[in-house]
Amino acid sequence: xxxxxxxxxxxxxxxxxxxxxxxxxxxxxxxxxxxxxxxxxxxxxxxxxxxxxxxxxxxxxxxxxxxxxxxxx
Amino acid sequence: xxxxxxxxxxxxxxxxxxxxxxxxxxxxxxxxxxxxxxxxxxxxxxxxxxxxxxxxxxxxxxxxxxxxxxxxxxxxxxxxxxxxxxxxxxxxxxxxxxxxxxxxxxxxxxxxxxxxxxxxxxxxxxxxxxxxxxxxxxxxxxxxxxxxxxxxxxxxxxxxxxxxxxxxxxxxxxxxxxxxxxxxxxxxxxxxxxxxxxxxxxxxxxxxxxxxxxxxxxxxxxxxxxxxxxxxxxxxxxxxxxxxxxxxxxxxxxxxxxxxxxxxxxxxxxxxxxxxxxxxxxxxxxxxxxxxxxxxxxxxxxxxxxxxxxxxxxxxxxxxxxxxxxxxxxxxxxxxxxxxxxxxxxxxxxxxxxxxxxxxxxxxxxxxxxxxxxxxxxxxxxxxxxxxxxxxxxxxxxxxxxxxxxxxxxxxxxxxxxxxxxxx
Numbered sequence: 381x382x383x384x385x386x387x388x389x390x391x392x393x394x395x396x397x398x399x400x401x402x403x404x405x406x407x408x409x410x411x412x413x414x415x416x417x418x419x420x421x422x423x424x425x426x427x428x429x430x431x432x433x434x435x436x437x438x439x440x441x442x443x444x445x446x447x448x449x450x451x452x453x
Numbered sequence: 454x455x456x457x458x459x460x461x462x463x464x465x466x467x468x469x470x471x472x473x474x475x476x477x478x479x480x481x482x483x484x485x486x487x488x489x490x491x492x493x494x495x496x497x498x499x500x501x502x503x504x505x506x507x508x509x510x511x512x513x514x515x516x517x518x519x520x521x522x523x524x525x526x527x528x529x530x531x532x533x534x535x536x537x538x539x540x541x542x543x544x545x546x547x548x549x550x551x552x553x554x555x556x557x558x559x560x561x562x563x564x565x566x567x568x569x570x571x572x573x574x575x576x577x578x579x580x581x582x583x584x585x586x587x588x589x590x591x592x593x594x595x596x597x598x599x600x601x602x603x604x605x606x607x608x609x610x611x612x613x614x615x616x617x618x619x620x621x622x623x624x625x626x627x628x629x630x631x632x633x634x635x636x637x638x639x640x641x642x643x644x645x646x647x648x649x650x651x652x653x654x655x656x657x658x659x660x661x662x663x664x665x666x667x668x669x670x671x672x673x674x675x676x677x678x679x680x681x682x683x684x685x686x687x688x689x690x691x692x693x694x695x696x697x698x699x700x701x702x703x704x705x706x707x708x709x710x711x712x713x714x715x716x717x718x719x720x721x722x723x724x725x726x727x728x729x730x731x732x733x734x735x736x737x738x739x740x741x742x743x744x745x746x747x748x749x750x751x752x753x754x755x756x757x758x759x760x761x762x763x764x765x766x767x768x769x770x771x772x773x774x775x776x777x778x779x780x781x782x783x784x785x786x787x788x789x790x791x792x793x794x795x796x797x798x799x800x801x802x803x804x805x806x807x808x809x810x811x812x813x814x815x816x817x818x819x820x821x822x823x824x825x826x827x828x829x830x831x832x833x834x835x836x837x838x839x840x841x842x843x844x845x846x847x848x849x850x851x852x853x854x855x856x857x858x859x860x861x862x863x864x865x866x867x868x869x870x871x872x873x874x875x876x877x
Contacts, residue, residue, distance in 0.1 A: 385791035387701025388462055414701075414794060441466060444473035446701045446796065448787040 381409070381452040382428050384416045384436075386445055396435050396442060404428055417452060425451040458797070461700055469697070469707050476556035478710040481603070484548035485713040491544050492721070495537030496831035498530035499728055503830075503847045534728055539591055541721050542598035546572040549606035550613075557614035563639035564610050567646050571609035572602055574650040575665040577658070593666055596721030600674040601666045603714075609646045616642035678735065681715045684817050687737050690716075691746060691810045698751045699805050701796050705751075712739060723829035727847055733827045736820055740828040740845045743784070744852065745816035745859050746809040748838035750786025753808050755838060756863035757801075758789055760871045763864070767875060783835045800877060804870045811866075812859045825852040 384393055390411055397406040397418055404423030408416065420428040432449045436442035472478065506527050509519035520527065537544075547565040554564025576593045578586055592598065616622070622638045629637075650665075657663055680686060690711065697704035705712065720738035727733060749755020758781045761774035773792035780788055795801045819825055828845045836844060842856035843849065 385787075385794075385796075387797045388458065388466060414791060414796060440474045441470040444466070444469050444703050444706055446698055446703050446790075448791045 382406075382418050382420060382425055382432060383450050383452045384418065384432060385414050385448040385450075386416070387414050389441060389445055390414075390416060392439070392441060393436060393445075393447070396439055397432055400431070400435060402431065404431065406432070458700075466702070469702055473703070473707050477553065477607070480549060480552040480556050481714050482706075482709040483552045484545060484606075485717055487548045487552065488541075488544055491537045491541075492831050493833065495534055495541075495724065498533035498537070499724060499830055499847075500832075500844060502527055502530045502728075503844075508848045538721065538724050538728065539595045541594070541596045541725075542602035543569065543572070543594050545599060546602040546606040549603060550610045553607065553610040554614055557610075557618065559614045559617040560635050560639055563635065563643060564613055567613045567639070567643040568606045568609045570643075570647050571650040572605040574647055575601070575605055575654045577664050596718060596725045597670070598666055599718040599721060600677070601669045604669055604673075605650060605665070609650060612646040612649055613639075613642045616645060678715070678719060681719070682736055684814065684821075687741075687813050687817055688810045691742065691813045692806065694742075695752060695806050695809050698790070699796060699802060712742070716742070720828065720831060723827055724831065727829040733829055736827050737817060738828045740830070740832060740841075741816065741820075742813065743832075743834055744828050744842040744845050745856055746812040747784070748841075748856065748860050748863070749781040750784050750790070751809065752786070752790075752795065752805040753812060753860070753863040753867075754786040754789050754795065755781040755784075756808070756860055757793075757795070757804075757867045757871070759860075759864045760867035761793075764868050764871050765875060770871075770874070782837050784838070785835070800870055800874050804867055808863050808866055812863060815859060815862075816855060819855055825849055825855050828852075 384397070386393055394408050394411070394416060398408055400406060404427065405421050406418040406428065407421070409419050410417050418428070418432070423431075429449050429451055433447075436445065436447055436449070505523035506520045508514055509516040547569045550568025551561045551565035553568075554561040557564075573589075576589055578589070593601075617639070622641055625634050625637050654665060657665055657668065661668070690708065694704040694708055694712075697707055716737065716739040719735035720740055723733045723735050723738055746753060749758065754777075758774045758778050761770050762778070765771050765774070770793055773789060777786070777789040777792060780786070790796050793801070795805055816825075820827055826846050826849050828842075829847055830845050832841055832845045838860060839853050839856045843853040846852035
């Protein structure tokens with residue numbers, strides 16, 4: 381499971397990750413305040429963190445958001 | 454707060470996204486980022502000379518044997534500085550041409566080379582001081598020529614890219630190898646771009662009895678940089694970076710072109726003056742923010758971590774602070790920003806917004822009265838606070854003490870709000 385922390389545009393981030401069609405897939409588990417949790421299938425959490433960061437930074441709005449992506453503790 | 458968030462998302466974020474995605478601004482920002490290996494190599498060379506030449510030569514160390522023993526290293530550093538900082542404008546014009554061409558989706562290598570050649574086209578091939586033909590004064594290649602390099606890099610690449618896009622090119626059959634085809638395609642746009650600056654330079658030297666560098670330096674660079682050096686400009690810039698970070702926007706990405714495009718050149722010009730032991734031309738540079746205000750990250754969050762460990766009675770905040778401290782020392786503050794959290798926190802809004810502008814004000818005034826030298830050297834942003842100020846000012850103990858004072862002051866202000874948070 382990975383955690384994405386962001387104060388704004390949470391719907392956009394959820395959409396970016398859950399619509400990703402690649403080597404692994406993200407499914408949105410929960411959103412609590414700034415914390416969004418995603419279950420990862422088809423790959424490691426470390427790889428998922430890397431992909432999630434790239435997906436967010438590649439987006440026009442995503443790249444201006446202050447985002448922290450990490451493996452869930 | 455919720456209503457404000459909705460307003461931010463619907464009204465402000467789209468505007469910020471447009472600014473953050475503006476390809477010309479991104480090209481400037483990426484050009485400066487791409488130059489990091491060059492600027493860092495130059496900065497390391499200057500820093501090493503500070504350690505083995507300048508500090509041992511000061512009155513309080515007074516060890517003339519050290520510079521003598523390291524004369525070989527001082528020479529190597531001089532060579533590296535000559536190839537990096539002294540050629541800053543040339544590197545910038547290529548990097549800008551490359552990145553802007555990439556943004557316009559035309560051959561970036563050709564774009565970079567055309568920008569480079571266009572810039573050299575504007576540089577006088579001889580000066581009265583040199584008394585001959587074929588020389589280039591290094592003032593045209595170093596940091597003082599940044600604005601001219603940016604102007605030429607921009608305009609030449611725009612001409613090149615627009616002509617490439619318009620199809621005003623030589624077209625070769627598909628059987629021609631791609632590398633040859635790309636070079637031929639770039640011939641007409643590149644030639645027109647370079648000739649434009651050839652003509653402009655001729656007009657300026659013939660009728661204005663001047664050159665592009667002198668004109669831009671006098672009528673654009675100096676007034677513009679002067680404006681950016683005022684305390685209000687420094688405070689406003691700091692305030693907006695803080696505001697963006699607090700509301701969950703990437704302050705550096707949005708304001709990067711302004712920070713790097715205005716205060717970056719000031720740092721480079723200070724570096725050049727520092728190397729030559731001349732008076733530093735700029736009071737406030739890109740590194741000044743990191744040296745005196747953004748210690749541990751934006752908002753001086755290292756001070757927050759210290760304040761929490763000192764006074765917080767909230768166990769969850771203490772755990773986050775303990776985990777964040779090792780990273781905070783190296784100016785990484787995501788764990789504390791999202792872990793406490795500081796982002797969008799009503800309690801921490803005031804200190805996060807106020808502390809950094811206060812710290813830059815103190816540092817600016819102390820620098821202005823001459824108690825500490827201006828920041829002159831580029832230092833990697835992960836260098837711990839206080840040491841950062843020491844190195845960035847070429848080994849000034851006063852600068853290190855100022856950074857320490859600012860850190861202590863920020864800790865006291867954060868501490869007040871940490872105690873408030875204890876009651877929530």
